[in-house]
Amino acid sequence: MNITASQPLLEVRRVTLQYKTKDHLVTATYRVDFDVYRSDRFVILGPSGCGKSTLLKAVGGYLPPVEGSMRLNGVEIRKPGSDRVMVFQEFDQLLAWKTVKQNVMFALKASGKLNGREAEERAMHYIGKVNLTKFSDSYPHTLSGGMKQRVAIARGMAMEPAILLMDEPFAALDALTRQKMQEELLQLWEDTRFTVLFVTHSIPEAVLVGNRILLMSPHPGQVKAEMNSDGTDRTGPDGRKLSERIHHMLFADEIEHETVAHG
Amino acid sequence: MAENVVLSRPEFVREVVADAYGVVEKPLTRWEKLYHNGALRKAVLLALLAAAWQIYATALNNPLLFPKFSETFAAFYAGIVDGVLLTRAGFSIKVLLQGYVIGLALAALLTALAITSRIGNDLLETLTSMFNPLPAIALLPLALIWFGLGNASLVFVLVHSVLWAVALNTHSGFLSVSQTMRMVGRNYGLSGPRYVAQILMPAAFPSILTGMKIGWAFAWRTLIAAELVFGVSSGTGGLGWFIYENKNQLEIANVFAGLFSVIIIGLIVENLVFQTVEKRTVRRWGMQS
Numbered sequence: 001m002n003i004t005a006s007q008p009l010l011e012v013r014r015v016t017l018q019y020k021t022k023d024h025l026v027t028a029t030y031r032v033d034f035d036v037y038r039s040d041r042f043v044i045l046g047p048s049g050c051g052k053s054t055l056l057k058a059v060g061g062y063l064p065p066v067e068g069s070m071r072l073n074g075v076e077i078r079k080p081g082s083d084r085v086m087v088f089q090e091f092d093q094l095l096a097w098k099t100v101k102q103n104v105m106f107a108l109k110a111s112g113k114l115n116g117r118e119a120e121e122r123a124m125h126y127i128g129k130v131n132l133t134k135f136s137d138s139y140p141h142t143l144s145g146g147m148k149q150r151v152a153i154a155r156g157m158a159m160e161p162a163i164l165l166m167d168e169p170f171a172a173l174d175a176l177t178r179q180k181m182q183e184e185l186l187q188l189w190e191d192t193r194f195t196v197l198f199v200t201h202s203i204p205e206a207v208l209v210g211n212r213i214l215l216m217s218p219h220p221g222q223v224k225a226e227m228n229s230d231g232t233d234r235t236g237p238d239g240r241k242l243s244e245r246i247h248h249m250l251f252a253d254e255i256e257h258e259t260v261a262h263g
Numbered sequence: 264m265a266e267n268v269v270l271s272r273p274e275f276v277r278e279v280v281a282d283a284y285g286v287v288e289k290p291l292t293r294w295e296k297l298y299h300n301g302a303l304r305k306a307v308l309l310a311l312l313a314a315a316w317q318i319y320a321t322a323l324n325n326p327l328l329f330p331k332f333s334e335t336f337a338a339f340y341a342g343i344v345d346g347v348l349l350t351r352a353g354f355s356i357k358v359l360l361q362g363y364v365i366g367l368a369l370a371a372l373l374t375a376l377a378i379t380s381r382i383g384n385d386l387l388e389t390l391t392s393m394f395n396p397l398p399a400i401a402l403l404p405l406a407l408i409w410f411g412l413g414n415a416s417l418v419f420v421l422v423h424s425v426l427w428a429v430a431l432n433t434h435s436g437f438l439s440v441s442q443t444m445r446m447v448g449r450n451y452g453l454s455g456p457r458y459v460a461q462i463l464m465p466a467a468f469p470s471i472l473t474g475m476k477i478g479w480a481f482a483w484r485t486l487i488a489a490e491l492v493f494g495v496s497s498g499t500g501g502l503g504w505f506i507y508e509n510k511n512q513l514e515i516a517n518v519f520a521g522l523f524s525v526i527i528i529g530l531i532v533e534n535l536v537f538q539t540v541e542k543r544t545v546r547r548w549g550m551q552s
């Protein structure tokens with residue numbers, strides 16, 4: 001059983017992604033490699049246009065790569081599945097016609113994971129974990145933005161997926177709520193040690209939430225660096241904080257681009 | 264100096280008093296409450312209109328052209344009591360429901376084709392743009408040739424009046440379901456009919472309901488108009504025929520009573536049936552305020 005522990009849960013190898021808009025074929029990422037291990041809080045960080053969201057959708061199975069491979073537990077990812085649950089940024093990811101409890105139960109039932117009483121118990125367990133027990137019979141439109149995202153997280157976690165995919169889940173929230181949600185997410189992770197692949201464009205969020213940060217450069221998205229984080233924005237051997245180093249890498253990139261453009 | 268002003272102001276922290284206000288919540292006055300009651304406001308308007316009708320008809324004093332409200336109401340009451348209006352209305356509603364249900368089923372079929380294939384989509388778009396502007400009643404002469412002087416002709420034009428409005432609205436409702444919602448559905452393994460039933464239909468329900476309301480109104484109008492042109496089969500006609508007959512016999516109060524019944528049935532369906540459905544679905548889900 002040592003093999004499984006040392007083997008990556010998610011292997012992404014030389015993945016190139018392209019999608020079509022009305023009049024362009026856009027290369028979103030170019031030959032991206034990374035490994036996510038069990039119980040990782042793996043953050044993909046980059047400026048807009050680096051293809052990080054597209055990459056997450058590809059892991060979700062919504063977009064087949066034109067080159068390279070993605071394997072979850074050694075099995076090639078071909079289509080969406082309930083072993084990879086997505087939490088989106090948009091509030092309309094909740095089914096407006098179902099209550100909080102029904103939303104979580106819907107996921108369990110639709111995927112055929114659990115039914116009846118078991119589904120209800122599991123749903124209430126995770127709704128309790130995100131502190132929404134009182135609101136379990138409320139419809140989503142009566143909840144605040146932060147509460148809606150907590151429902152989405154509860155729904156994702158109730159599925160107990162191999163990996164939870166979060167696409168800038170806190171980006172649409174106000175700063176105070178976002179900070180609280182980040183803390184709660186870490187608390188949940190302490191409880192259950194789930195594996196999460198988290199996409200963000202915020203350096204502080206990446207440093208706080210992630211234990212491993214993949215830094216991507218834009219147009220098309222390529223891997224620029226991978227760094228470790230312990231959540232405290234520690235000072236590295238070169239005397240600079242982690243967030244400063246990340247900032248420098250993103251910023252240096254921009255200056256390079258500009259000199260190329262002008263020169 | 265400005266800097267000094269900034270520095271010279273002391274900081275402070277206050278205790279917030281819980282019951283600082285005298286009134287946090289105060290009941291509305293009786294007038295305000297009455298005025299907030301939509302049904303009451305409308306009832307008052309209706310009473311005013313009836314009064315205006317009565318006054319104008321009394322002044323005109325020509326029951327052949329414009330009977331009084333009281334005469335119309337008496338004719339309506341008599342029609343209800345002896346059952347004529349009820350059987351006529353029942354006849355109309357029976358035909359209407361047949362046409363409506365068949366229309367809905369066909370609309371479901373067409374939109375199902377439209378969301379599963381590109382050709383189906385083109386078919387729906389072409390057909391709706393061709394037939395939606397075509398008044399159903401214009402097809403009646405053709406229907407009479409095809410289906411003869413019977414219910415089948417009425418049902419045919421009714422289907423035509425329901426089908427396109429419902430199909431158009433349902434389809435545009437499906438198209439406007441957000442990408443996120445679609446991805447959520449597929450994430451939990453929904454596909455095919457389950458995906459349509461559990462994601463697309465409820466997410467597009469406001470549009471579907473609008474389509475059904477428009478379809479109902481079209482069907483109701485078309486039916487009465489068709490019955491006015493032709494409405495008698497096996498001895499009984501519907502409300503439209505009732506109006507036509509009484510006009511020929513110069514029973515103008517009965518004509519008004521017939522129109523009155525048409526209006527009342529329309530109101531009942533709109534206010535009781537559709538509004539109840541709306542309250543229990545789209546409003547409760549916050550999809551419509």
